[in-house]
Amino acid sequence: MTHITITPADDLIDVPRRILVGGSQADTLIGLRTHTARGDGVIWTSRALYRADADGVIDLSRDAPVEGDYSDVSPMGLIWSQTPVETGKREVFPADVSDALTTRVEVFDADGKCLDEAVLTQRLMAPGVQRREMREDGCVGTLFVPATPGPHPVVLVLNGSGGGINEPRGALYASRGYAALALGYFKTPGLSDYISNTPLEYFRRALDWISRELQPAHGFIAVSGQSRGGELALLLGATYPDRIKAVIGYVPGAVVHSAQNAADPATGREGPAWLIDGKPLPHLWENNRTASWKPFDDGPPPHRHERAIRTALLDQEAVERARIRVEQIDGPVLLLSAADDGSWPSSDYSRMVVDKLEQQKHAYPVNHLDFDQAGHAIAFPYVPTTQLVYAHPVSGRISTGGGRPAANAHADEASWRAVLNFLNAATSTRAKEQA
Template sequence: MSTLNITVSPADDLIDVPRRIVVTGAQPGELVQVASRTVRAGAVWRSSARFVADTAGHVDLTLAPAVEGDYAGISAMGLLWSQAPEQPGRRELFHADVLQPLTTSLEASGASGKAEAELIQRLSGDGVTRREVREQGLVGTLFLPAGPGPHPAVMILNGSGGGINEPRAALYASHGYAAFALAYFKAPGLSDYISNTPLEYFEKGLDWLRASVKPLGDFVAISGQSRGGELVLLLGATFPQKVSAVLAYVPSALVHSGQNACDPAIGREGPTWLRDGKPLTHQWENNRHASWAPFDDGAPPHRHVLAMLTALQDKEAVAKARIPVEHIDAPVLLLSATDDGSWPSSIYSKMVSDKLDEVAHPHTVEWHDYQDAGHAILFPYVPTTQISYAHPVSKRISTGGGEPAANAHADKHSWHHAQEFLRNAIGAHLARSAQPSRKEVP
């Protein structure tokens, strides 16, 4: 008869809430294995690790180091971030319906027997509503928190994979934000490619969001990762009066060409962004040193960053393609990674931070650079093991870089700071709004 027992606390909560997983009933010094199994978008993901029971016969994953298995050392949620898919190549972490929770089965086993428990992670909290948006030419999904509001708003933009970032928007709504995940390509009714995307489309999105949800204090932040990180800096600089805060995940300091997400008819050196119908100058344009060879050559997985580094050698081309971040009139959060395999987000973030420091930017600027992490910075607690992938548009096998443990740290740390950054940005915004204008001062 088994004497083992395993508990999870809390057993059912939002995905970013850490859990305490504890096994009891083992013999002191007994080797106990804990295994996890999660079905994600129809695919099975698994992990396991072994631990030594303490003198009371307990294994508390917040205290006990993994001595064997899919991760090493102490990590309370290591069984989640170290998961890998049974079927190679599967990368979808969430169900297509983000309102459906992820259920992880845990099994503890050892000489003292077996025990099972469940851990439930939700992207969408109680009362969060989801609404598809297909109006004024916009394609996206609006998530609203429980309660009448008004709520501060966030517009969320994806990167070169395109589509609608519903998971991040649902989680933002679960934390009290009116969250609008806006697609701009690779979504119903839109182009399959990033090439020739007009910035006015995003201005319309900002205007629609304000008119639709009437946010608290007229606060609308923008959050984007990768090409979306480039984009939110560009939007903040282009429409400064319409952006209340900028959250740039693994961003670029420069305007880039279409690259892996380009329309093949236009090519990867063709333009990405249009303003008033005219293409914005990008870093590959008339660049005397830019070369795709370091990315194209050799066996996969390919490191896109190697080509991007060649383009940085032409200082004149870089200067012409630089995003004028000094025009941003809002707090800025930069999140980068030292082993970014897609592009040099650490170098780019430093360029942005240095420019804002040079001009004495009047708002908060935060920069967090994650050692040994890669391009995929998301939120806790999700698998971080699938580093190589086929690009969603070009299908080229590439690596985002980073190590699973470092990526997991970046996920956790960045999300904590993003929440804190937004709270502080809202507070500062509301305080400025409450100050009387010069005309109102008696």
């Protein structure tokens, strides 16, 4: 009798599963389909057909589909190839990160009849991880603390131009042994709806709170940010090297940018994003002789924001004025970029950072992973990667982050492994230095 097994059936979201179907007739076509209710209540689905081997077995870690929503061998292809039944939905995480994601995986025959089913459960929070809201010194965030005894090394988690608080990433960091403060800095209750005129002193207060209240193990605080948060991670590392001892930049910028798509309409997209001592930091669009929004604004959607950024990068004097002084970072740096980034040229930006740090003989490891054919939305495994076109959550502009689903799925998986290895090495080195 045809049956399906998933191993492990219930685990953290970053754990790959082995999906096996056995008991079928040799060389027969067998289908698998999935059904997941995700964070906004929308159902996400996928399906694929496979040919059983001589023993009547299908092994997704070995077998590519004959046809379906993905093509090559991929043990978790049925998850990352999911699409929402309601067009345009993008939310893949539960609203409450303590809730598990459950996926029903059905086996069906040539007539569509269900032969067996199993449940695959993905969790963002390991047992015992503690979550609590942080409202201190004017800062707004969510703290996640591992189940193991402290003190712990700490990661400050920053979202991008969509704003809000990145609780899923914070919860997963804590599940892997790091206290994590997922910090909002705009589009969060109690804060501005826009990125415009955000003071860096806000983050300094959060860093001081971490040092005072959490007393990080060996004084280790890393900052992890994506997109605008990646730009901000590098900027904070360069501005507050006394606090930050490692920087992780997901699809980061190497220069200070204007407010762009997350701008307050009153100051516009060429207005400043970051302030220090009440004064705007020089940004790429400021007094730029070549910058133009036309490549982004003109033509049908989805728009590639990266095309406008490239016009601004032609003015080398403006680039140097806006360049983040990464040589001031006091710790190792990990950069994760995408070769088909539709939002901005994160590959080129990451190389700019690497080149500067090499030129300055940076005293710490600098790692750069550039993912071919991947786009801007590098997250972590294993989540759907199919929604490449979206309305920006602040500007509403229909844009694309670029990439291909399979390449984005590979980037999600490989980048998270790299992050965990990077943090393990950085914390071990820090512990030896402090011993």
